[in-house]
Amino acid sequence: MHPTPITIYVARDILTMNPMQASATHVAVRDGRILGVGDLAELAQWGDYTLDTRFADCVLLPGLIEGHCHLKEGGMWDMEYLGWFDRLNPWGQTVKGLHSMEAVVQRLIEIDRKMQQSGAAPDKPLLAWGFDPIYFGGERMTVEHLDRASTTRPIVIAHANGHLMNVNSPMLRIAEVDEDIEVEGVVKFKSGPRKGQPTGELQEPAAMFLVLRHVGDAGLLSPMDETGMLNFARLANMQGVTTATDLVNTLSEADCAILESALAKDECCVRILPAFKAFHGTHGAAQGAEHVKAMTQRNTDKLRYGLVKMMLDGSIQGFSSRMRWPGHFNGAPNGIWVTAPAQYETDFEIYHRAGLHIHTHTNGDEASLAAIDAIERVLTRSPRPDHRHTLQHAQMVDAPMFRRMASLGLCVNLFANHLWHWGDQHYEMTMGPDRAHRLDACGSALAAGVPLAIHSDAPVTPLGPLFTAWCAANRITPKGRVLGEKERLSVMQALHAITLGAAWTLKMDHEIGSIETGKRADFCVLRDHPLTLGAEKLKDARVWGTVLGGQVFPAHTA
Amino acid sequence: MSNAVSPVAIPLTVVGGFLGAGKTSLVTHWLQQAQGQRIAVLVNDFGELNIDAELLSARNSDTIALSNGCVCCQIGGDLSQALLQVLNNPAPFDAIVIEASGVSDPWPIAQIALADKRLSLHGVLVVVDAQAVRQHACDPLLQDSLMRQLRSADLLVVNKTDLCSPVEQQDCITWLHQTLGPVPYVNSQHGQLALTLLQSDWMPEPLSDGLSGHVCTPHCTHEHASEHHHATDHGALFTSDCRRPEAVFHTNWLREQLKQTPTWVMRIKGWVRTHEHGWSEVQFAGRHASVRRARHAPTQARVLTISQRSVQSAQALASWLDTVFEECEVEGVK
Numbered sequence: 001m002h003p004t005p006i007t008i009y010v011a012r013d014i015l016t017m018n019p020m021q022a023s024a025t026h027v028a029v030r031d032g033r034i035l036g037v038g039d040l041a042e043l044a045q046w047g048d049y050t051l052d053t054r055f056a057d058c059v060l061l062p063g064l065i066e067g068h069c070h071l072k073e074g075g076m077w078d079m080e081y082l083g084w085f086d087r088l089n090p091w092g093q094t095v096k097g098l099h100s101m102e103a104v105v106q107r108l109i110e111i112d113r114k115m116q117q118s119g120a121a122p123d124k125p126l127l128a129w130g131f132d133p134i135y136f137g138g139e140r141m142t143v144e145h146l147d148r149a150s151t152t153r154p155i156v157i158a159h160a161n162g163h164l165m166n167v168n169s170p171m172l173r174i175a176e177v178d179e180d181i182e183v184e185g186v187v188k189f190k191s192g193p194r195k196g197q198p199t200g201e202l203q204e205p206a207a208m209f210l211v212l213r214h215v216g217d218a219g220l221l222s223p224m225d226e227t228g229m230l231n232f233a234r235l236a237n238m239q240g241v242t243t244a245t246d247l248v249n250t251l252s253e254a255d256c257a258i259l260e261s262a263l264a265k266d267e268c269c270v271r272i273l274p275a276f277k278a279f280h281g282t283h284g285a286a287q288g289a290e291h292v293k294a295m296t297q298r299n300t301d302k303l304r305y306g307l308v309k310m311m312l313d314g315s316i317q318g319f320s321s322r323m324r325w326p327g328h329f330n331g332a333p334n335g336i337w338v339t340a341p342a343q344y345e346t347d348f349e350i351y352h353r354a355g356l357h358i359h360t361h362t363n364g365d366e367a368s369l370a371a372i373d374a375i376e377r378v379l380t381r382s383p384r385p386d387h388r389h390t391l392q393h394a395q396m397v398d399a400p401m402f403r404r405m406a407s408l409g410l411c412v413n414l415f416a417n418h419l420w421h422w423g424d425q426h427y428e429m430t431m432g433p434d435r436a437h438r439l440d441a442c443g444s445a446l447a448a449g450v451p452l453a454i455h456s457d458a459p460v461t462p463l464g465p466l467f468t469a470w471c472a473a474n475r476i477t478p479k480g481r482v483l484g485e486k487e488r489l490s491v492m493q494a495l496h497a498i499t500l501g502a503a504w505t506l507k508m509d510h511e512i513g514s515i516e517t518g519k520r521a522d523f524c525v526l527r528d529h530p531l532t533l534g535a536e537k538l539k540d541a542r543v544w545g546t547v548l549g550g551q552v553f554p555a556h557t558a
Numbered sequence: 559m560s561n562a563v564s565p566v567a568i569p570l571t572v573v574g575g576f577l578g579a580g581k582t583s584l585v586t587h588w589l590q591q592a593q594g595q596r597i598a599v600l601v602n603d604f605g606e607l608n609i610d611a612e613l614l615s616a617r618n619s620d621t622i623a624l625s626n627g628c629v630c631c632q633i634g635g636d637l638s639q640a641l642l643q644v645l646n647n648p649a650p651f652d653a654i655v656i657e658a659s660g661v662s663d664p665w666p667i668a669q670i671a672l673a674d675k676r677l678s679l680h681g682v683l684v685v686v687d688a689q690a691v692r693q694h695a696c697d698p699l700l701q702d703s704l705m706r707q708l709r710s711a712d713l714l715v716v717n718k719t720d721l722c723s724p725v726e727q728q729d730c731i732t733w734l735h736q737t738l739g740p741v742p743y744v745n746s747q748h749g750q751l752a753l754t755l756l757q758s759d760w761m762p763e764p765l766s767d768g769l770s771g772h773v774c775t776p777h778c779t780h781e782h783a784s785e786h787h788h789a790t791d792h793g794a795l796f797t798s799d800c801r802r803p804e805a806v807f808h809t810n811w812l813r814e815q816l817k818q819t820p821t822w823v824m825r826i827k828g829w830v831r832t833h834e835h836g837w838s839e840v841q842f843a844g845r846h847a848s849v850r851r852a853r854h855a856p857t858q859a860r861v862l863t864i865s866q867r868s869v870q871s872a873q874a875l876a877s878w879l880d881t882v883f884e885e886c887e888v889e890g891v892k
Contacts (some may be wrong), residue, residue, distance in 0.1 A: 053773075176675075179849075180850045181673075181833070182672050182850055182853050183669050183672045183673045184666075184669060185666075185669065204666050204669075204672060205637055205666065205667070205672065206636060206667070206668075206669035206672065206673045207669075207675070208638070208668060208671040209637075209638040209641070209670050209673045210673045210674075211641055212638045212639065214673065250634065252619050255620070280603060280633065280634070280659060282607060282728075283603065283604070284603065284604070284605025284607060285605065287605070295576070308627060322699075333702070334602040334702055336661065336662070336663075336703065337661040337699075337700075337703055338661070338698070339661070340576070340577045340660045340661045340703075341699055341700075342577055342578075343577050366699065370699060400655045510714075
């Protein structure tokens with residue numbers, strides 16, 4: 001039998017993330033795995049090879065790992081993006097962020113015109129996502145804005161937080177929403193010529209139901225499909241990501257069929273770890289644990305079942321997270337439990353005893369503390385080595401909690417993108433200066449010895465680990481505040497958190513996360529050297545593409 | 559797009575209550591003792607649901623069909639979607655019940671019944687664990703969630719009374735009433751509650767022995783005169799009052815009045831004439847009142863009020879209803 005061929009890649013630099021050999025110029029790949037790292041003379045000793053020079057001017061990093069995102073990042077693009085921040089679409093175009101209500105209206109006018117030109121039926125709904133009025137300083141969107149875009153085509157704009165939407169008058173008519181409707185979430189004009197009439201803003205499920213029952217199939221509620229998966233893979237490729245989670249998945253036959261058929265294709269160039277939805281789900285905990293364990297039999301190189309997702313509270317910017325004293329800075333009441341702490345503990349113990357790996361959503365510090373308390377009791381009853389249970393978001397965890405997490409063997413995946421996306425709102429509205437300064441306290445986590453990853457929670461914020469690393473390294477807000485200078489990560493610490501750090505929280509660090517012999521040949525190929533760019537420009541590093549299991553995928557660019 | 563509006567709106571009941579209070583036993587009881595009614599129950603998960611094997615007819619990942627025509631559906635991620643599935647079922651259901659999660663506030667869920675003409679909000683039941691509720695109310699993590707739930711209740715179902723002494727049971731009710739005011743309640747064991755509470759045409763008889771919220775079961779300790787006869791020692795728990803107000807009301811005035819609905823009133827439903835809308839539907843459910851344009855004209859004005867029966871409330875109810883629907887008519891201020 002002939003040995004399979006060896007390819008040796010030469011690069012400007014290889015940042016291995018292996019501290020014992022931090023840098024190299026060449027990496028040899030055989031059978032999709034890393035055969036050796038070093039200089040050409042060392043690697044040539046393996047025998048015949050092909051020297052591949054296409055990365056000679058590039059810098060190789062381990063393939064980046066997004067430890068908390070959702071495949072929906074690729075499934076939103078049937079709809080129009082109306083967010084505040086610029087966003088890359090799966091076709092490599094940057095959709096410009098919209099910084100005023102007028103800009104939103106103008107964008108909608110333009111979209112409607114394009115729909116007309118393309119021959120779309122005049123009553124075909126225009127669906128949009130990503131809008132967030134929190135950036136508009138109290139100004140609310142109403143039918144007066146949206147009717148300027150169209151008085152015939154129904155327009156539905158889902159807000160970024162998922163709890164609200166705005167619609168125009170044609171949509172209100174279809175949904176039969178008028179001044180008589182008494183659902184509390186239907187906002188009405190308080191004064192002016194339209195007093196008592198609906199403004200078109202619909203809050204919370206009952207009010208949104210009025211609209212969703214008419215347009216639900218058209219995007220907002222549609223399940224993940226193969227196109228969405230492929231779009232996700234394109235976005236991952238453009239951001240240097242080779243491994244990502246889908247951190248809530250029902251693991252129904254239909255959802256698994258999509259995962260399996262899409263990932264069987266070479267062009268779907270990403271490894272996916274779906275996490276089983278173990279809250280408000282299809283199974284009791286015992287059956288759920290059995291289901292996840294059974295699914296692991298179907299694991300492949302690119303698809304890894306086995307993670308479990310639990311959820312304790314809501315979101316901070318939605319004022320629905322569970323906060324400890326002194327509560328919300330603006331006096332809003334405490335948020336909600338998504339799962340009662342007692343239920344969480346019971347279910348957690350069942351999944352834990354089944355040997356599974358649990359990721360828990362906690363946003364507010366009361367929720368994080370409830371999780372730590374519950375897990376401490378579970379681990380006391382049922383110790384298990386190397387469980388690597390992880391708190392996800394954990395945005396308000398302070399140093400004492402991190403020290404407890406370290407002693408319990410817990411990992412953390414902090415939501416560093418929040419520092420940029422909602423940092424000013426946290427400082428001004430949700431938690432005030434002191435706690436905003438220790439928001440997503442990366443420095444404290446590392447100081448306490450808690451294994452650290454950082455994430456985007458895409459599509460909540462855009463997928464892009466280098467941007468996430470930039471957030472953690474600078475902790476700057478759009479208004480120019482620096483939140484907690486001492487909590488900043490160094491560039492190398494930030495890069496670790498999006499490679500080997502994230503791999504550790506997924507129990508994948510023996511396979512991915514660094515460039516060293518035996519691991520999978522997954523690389524992020526950069527045109528710029530992150531250490532040369534430094535913390536301030538880290539987000540500007542240009543991505544050439546990725547290598548997944550030795551296969552090269554140049555990024556699609558517009 | 560929505561289906562044609564069916565002539566009779568389906569009554570929707572939301573069942574709230576803390577983890578372990580007995581919500582699941584309650585909805586399971588209704589599903590299995592449906593007495594010819596087709597009931598659709600929406601639950602968060604099938605985890606704790608225990609349907610008798612002989613009643614199971616079909617099961618897939620999000621729906622369990624029973625041989626008696628009832629179904630139990632899983633809400634999964636999205637209540638709207640689960641509810642649409644039920645509403646779009648070719649054979650309409652007689653009643654829909656949503657089991658809220660153990661920590662959620664039932665009122666935002668109940669409002670979904672106001673958002674679809676095919677539905678009518680029938681009420682919010684909150685199941686209380688007679689033994690544990692005061693302990694939960696002292697837990698700083700849970701206190702606010704518990705109080706939000708309790709304040710949404712039209713009817714408190716004080717469950718697990720079989721596990722309490724009579725003194726404990728009374729203490730629990732005293733505490734509930736001190737905390738919330740005299741909210742209507744029924745005692746129950748194992749979540750066994752009369753199916754009539756789900757039905758839109760349910761009406762306790764006025765001023766005579768009406769229906770007790772209790773259903774006799776094998777767990778009962780009293781003597782059963784016959785299988786479905788309610789022993790008199792339970793007493794009638796609810797009373798009804800029917801008015802036929804002739805006045806034409808101002809909608810806003812009526813809304814303001816109904817905001818003051820006494821705590822012991824469980825439900826108001828009826829039709830009156832208003833200046834703004836002509837025939838209008840009046841409703842009080844989920845501790846919220848609404849006055850809206852009626853979908854069809856009734857033959858005459860009629861307002862039915864159901865409240866907890868007690869010596870004190872009987873008179874108070876009559877005099878409050880007089881204030882709203884009768885007396886002011888003379889002064890012509892409606």
